[in-house]
Amino acid sequence: MTVPGLPMAVPSRDLPTRVRIHEVGARDGLQNEKATVPTEVKAEFIRRLADAGLTTIEATSFVHPKWVPQLADAEALFPMVGDLPVSLPVLVPNERGLDRALALGARRVAVFASATESFAKANLNRTVDEALAMFEPVVSRAKSEDVHVRGYLSMCFGDPWEGAVPIPQVVKVCTSLLDMGCDELSLGDTIGVATPGHVVALLAALDEAGVPVSALGVHFHDTYGQALANTLAALQQGVTTVDASAGGLGGCPYAKSATGNLATEDLVWMLRGLGIDTGIDLGRLVATSAWMATHLGRPSPSRTVRALSHEDTEEH
Amino acid sequence: MTVPGLPMAVPSRDLPTRVRIHEVGARDGLQNEKATVPTEVKAEFIRRLADAGLTTIEATSFVHPKWVPQLADAEALFPMVGDLPVSLPVLVPNERGLDRALALGARRVAVFASATESFAKANLNRTVDEALAMFEPVVSRAKSEDVHVRGYLSMCFGDPWEGAVPIPQVVKVCTSLLDMGCDELSLGDTIGVATPGHVVALLAALDEAGVPVSALGVHFHDTYGQALANTLAALQQGVTTVDASAGGLGGCPYAKSATGNLATEDLVWMLRGLGIDTGIDLGRLVATSAWMATHLGRPSPSRTVRALSHEDTEEH
Numbered sequence: 001m002t003v004p005g006l007p008m009a010v011p012s013r014d015l016p017t018r019v020r021i022h023e024v025g026a027r028d029g030l031q032n033e034k035a036t037v038p039t040e041v042k043a044e045f046i047r048r049l050a051d052a053g054l055t056t057i058e059a060t061s062f063v064h065p066k067w068v069p070q071l072a073d074a075e076a077l078f079p080m081v082g083d084l085p086v087s088l089p090v091l092v093p094n095e096r097g098l099d100r101a102l103a104l105g106a107r108r109v110a111v112f113a114s115a116t117e118s119f120a121k122a123n124l125n126r127t128v129d130e131a132l133a134m135f136e137p138v139v140s141r142a143k144s145e146d147v148h149v150r151g152y153l154s155m156c157f158g159d160p161w162e163g164a165v166p167i168p169q170v171v172k173v174c175t176s177l178l179d180m181g182c183d184e185l186s187l188g189d190t191i192g193v194a195t196p197g198h199v200v201a202l203l204a205a206l207d208e209a210g211v212p213v214s215a216l217g218v219h220f221h222d223t224y225g226q227a228l229a230n231t232l233a234a235l236q237q238g239v240t241t242v243d244a245s246a247g248g249l250g251g252c253p254y255a256k257s258a259t260g261n262l263a264t265e266d267l268v269w270m271l272r273g274l275g276i277d278t279g280i281d282l283g284r285l286v287a288t289s290a291w292m293a294t295h296l297g298r299p300s301p302s303r304t305v306r307a308l309s310h311e312d313t314e315e316h
Numbered sequence: 317m318t319v320p321g322l323p324m325a326v327p328s329r330d331l332p333t334r335v336r337i338h339e340v341g342a343r344d345g346l347q348n349e350k351a352t353v354p355t356e357v358k359a360e361f362i363r364r365l366a367d368a369g370l371t372t373i374e375a376t377s378f379v380h381p382k383w384v385p386q387l388a389d390a391e392a393l394f395p396m397v398g399d400l401p402v403s404l405p406v407l408v409p410n411e412r413g414l415d416r417a418l419a420l421g422a423r424r425v426a427v428f429a430s431a432t433e434s435f436a437k438a439n440l441n442r443t444v445d446e447a448l449a450m451f452e453p454v455v456s457r458a459k460s461e462d463v464h465v466r467g468y469l470s471m472c473f474g475d476p477w478e479g480a481v482p483i484p485q486v487v488k489v490c491t492s493l494l495d496m497g498c499d500e501l502s503l504g505d506t507i508g509v510a511t512p513g514h515v516v517a518l519l520a521a522l523d524e525a526g527v528p529v530s531a532l533g534v535h536f537h538d539t540y541g542q543a544l545a546n547t548l549a550a551l552q553q554g555v556t557t558v559d560a561s562a563g564g565l566g567g568c569p570y571a572k573s574a575t576g577n578l579a580t581e582d583l584v585w586m587l588r589g590l591g592i593d594t595g596i597d598l599g600r601l602v603a604t605s606a607w608m609a610t611h612l613g614r615p616s617p618s619r620t621v622r623a624l625s626h627e628d629t630e631e632h
Contacts, residue, residue: 003509005479007540010513157324164324192623193319195589196548197326224323225582225619226589228545232512266541273511273542303541307508 002283002308011275016240019276020056021264022186022217023049025292027058027091028261029249031070035296039073043080045292049246050086052284054264057084058110061091062100078104089150093124098138102145109142110150110186111135113177115170118161119154119190132176139181151182152219156202158193167205175209184215186243189230192223196233203237217241220262222248222301227262228270235274242267247289247300263302265289283308318599318624327591332556335592336372338502338533339365339580341608343374343407345565347386348576351612355389359396361608365562366402368600370580373400374426377407378416394420405466409440414454418461425458426466426502427451429493431486434477435470435506448492455497467498468535472518474509483521491525500531502559505546508539512549519553533557536578538564538617543578544586551590558583563605563616579618581605599624 011017026046030037037045042060049057059081065072074090081088082105089108092098101109113131114120120128135151142149155162156170174185187202199218207213218234218241220227231242248263268280282304290309293300300306327333342362346353353361358376365373375397381388390406397404398421405424408414417425429447430436436444451467458465471478472486490501503518515534523529534550534557536543547558564579584596598620606625609616616622 003474003476003479003507006474006509007511008474008480008509008514010511010517012513012516015513158319158322160319163319163321191319192619193322193324195323195326195586197328197331197590198324200328201326222619223623224585225544225579226586228541229548229586232545232548263541269540270511270542270545274513303508303538307539 007269007273009273009275015235015274015276016238017276018240019235019271019278020241021054021267021278021280022089022241022243023054023057023246023264024219024243024261025049025246025249025264027061027071028243029245029247031061031068032250032260033070033296036070037295039076039080041295042073042077045288046081046088047084048284048288048291050084052288053278053280054086054285055279056087056089059088059090062097063091063093075100075104078106089148092138094134095138095141098142102147106147108148108150109138110152111138111182112152112154113173114154115165115173116155116159116162118159123154128173132173132180135177136180143181149182150217151177151180151185152188153177153185154188154190156187156194157189157198158191160191167202170202171205171209171211174206174211178211178215184217184241186217186219186241188219189221189227192221192226194220194230195226196229199230199233200237203234203239213238214240217243219243221260222262228266231262231267232270246285247292247305248302249289249292249296249300260301263300263304265302265304265308269304323585323589325589325591331551331590331592332554333592334556335551335587335594336557337370337580337583337594337596338405338557338559339370339373339562340535340559340577341365341562341565341580343377343387344559344577345561345563347377347384348566349386349612352386353611355392355396357611358389358393361604362397362404363400364600364604364607366400368604369594369596370402370601371595372403372405375404375406378413379407379409391416391420394422405464408454410450411454411457414457418463422463424464424466425454426468427454427493427498428468428470429489430470431481431489432471432475432478434475439470444489448489448496451493452496459497465498466533467493467496467501468504469493469501470504470506472503472510473505473514474507476507483518486518487521487525487527490522490527494527494531500533500557502533502535502557504535505537508537508542510536510546511542512545515546515549516553519550519555529554530556533559535559537576538578544582547578547583548586562601563608563621564618565605565608565612565616576617579616579620581618581620581624585620
């Protein structure tokens with residue numbers, strides 16, 4: 001239901017005036033969906049996201065196809081969207097991946113580290129330090145070619161094997177990634193267990209360690225419904241980069257819930273209410289997510305998409 | 317997925333140390349569900365909620381059965397749970413409803429006003445002032461019998477017909493209800509359009525008008541995924557009474573989304589992470605909501621229920 005004038009915009013002096021949304025639906029979202037999406041549909045998805053006003057759209061991953069078959073078409077996809085007037089970061093796990101990305105003209109790449117040994121082992125078959133050592137030449141070469149590097153850090157709050165993750169352990173990996181040359185970090189709550197106080201505590205510890213908040217993004221999953229509240233807490237600490245996934249696409253293969261990333265639409269609704277400019281056309285974004293939901297064969301888990309899309313009205 | 321030690325509890329100095337959850341699933345939840353639930357199942361639901369540690373459980377409504385057929389069994393239900401060692405508020409629309417509730421021994425009642433003329437007309441077929449006039453003798457008689465009175469106020473943030481609701485208009489009805497003798501108010505975002513800045517602005521205006529925050533509860537719907545972020549904002553303003561519905565039961569008949577009230581489980585997860593004591597056994601609560609979901613024939617919309625219940629694990 002669209003009601004003109006809603007949400008009412010009430011700007012707050014305690015919050016940033018601008019927020020950059022790092023859209024991860026096409027990569028983190030589709031990577032964790034069961035359905036295989038044709039390359040042309042992925043390209044159209046990215047085009048529609050750009051048309052809706054998103055300016056940073058993570059496009060795909062140059063991981064070995066054996067590990068992420070859903071994104072095995074990275075070589076074909078990237079050139080189909082490379083001309084869009086938006087930033088199109090891509091994931092690269094190692095030097096081979098970086099070579100492939102650079103050969104296609106990628107100007108922003110991302111590596112993915114883990115804050116816990118268990119997940120480093122499960123996801124990368126390495127220790128945390130071995131994984132960092134693997135990323136070092138990747139980051140170094142990317143920087144020498146003036147390519148922007150984002151460092152993803154998984155399991156910053158909790159881990160399915162280890163439980164709560166000690167904050168100093170997370171800070172240590174963060175500073176390693178920044179020392180290595182990463183331009184920005186994305187603090188991931190991979191299994192969605194964070195709560196706002198924990199978010200504030202981690203950000204305070206990073207601040208104390210000398211990490212500038214401008215180098216930090218937050219990446220919340222909505223497994224326990226906490227993603228937007230956690231985002232609010234992060235904004236209150238000065239964070240201005242927020243990862244989100246159109247329609248709430250995605251999920252964590254280690255958590256058997258249908259809920260995935262923070263939905264971009266739910267985030268945009270909140271930011272609009274907070275008077276924070278994003279330049280995003282919410283109607284177009286909702287239509288894009290509803291369209292992608294038909295390709296995936298399941299309704300979007302985003303509350304806002306359900307409330308605003310016609311599909312929902314017809315269902316009930 | 318239950319992981320011991322999660323969420324990690326990180327108490328905050330800026331937040332209340334205790335929060336009272338006003339559980340509305342059995343009334344606001346079931347009232348808006350399509351399925352008709354047998355009286356014995358409702359009674360068992362309330363017993364299980366009490367067993368999970370909820371201490372304020374709104375039981376039913378003494379509205380004319382013609383208007384709310386789902387709760388037409390109030391007379392039969394109330395005596396089945398009246399002996400539980402918890403508070404069992406009931407809704408009463410008028411003096412006739414109050415008579416029925418008092419005859420059964422109810423010690424807490426609630427009236428329901430509207431902040432907007434459109435909803436007062438749609439829900440009560442009266443103007444806002446006419447509705448207040450109707451409640452005046454109800455509140456007055458309840459108070460003379462030392463019965464606790466809650467005043468619900470619908471459409472405090474947005475209205476499907478009128479759009480954004482001016483804050484002074486909400487403050488005016490709030491003060492009328494308190495002047496009338498209401499012990500506490502529940503500020504309702506009936507269509508779920510509020511965002512955190514709007515919540516802060518309304519609470520600040522009420523504070524300025526001399527309304528003590530201890531007399532205020534918040535009642536958010538999750539239509540656009542904002543309920544928990546709004547709750548966090550309210551807690552930061554000192555609110556200590558939060559309405560929630562086990563499993564996220566309910567919905568608004570004027571919004572065609574499947575999402576309803578803030579889910580009690582998602583709230584409890586956040587409060588636990590914030591180190592705020594509720595005395596609630598989350599596992600029992602999740603099991604109760606999963607059990608009720610089988611009676612309603614649809615999965616719980618609560619993220620936490622889906623993540624923690626075995627049903628979900630089996631589905632995927």
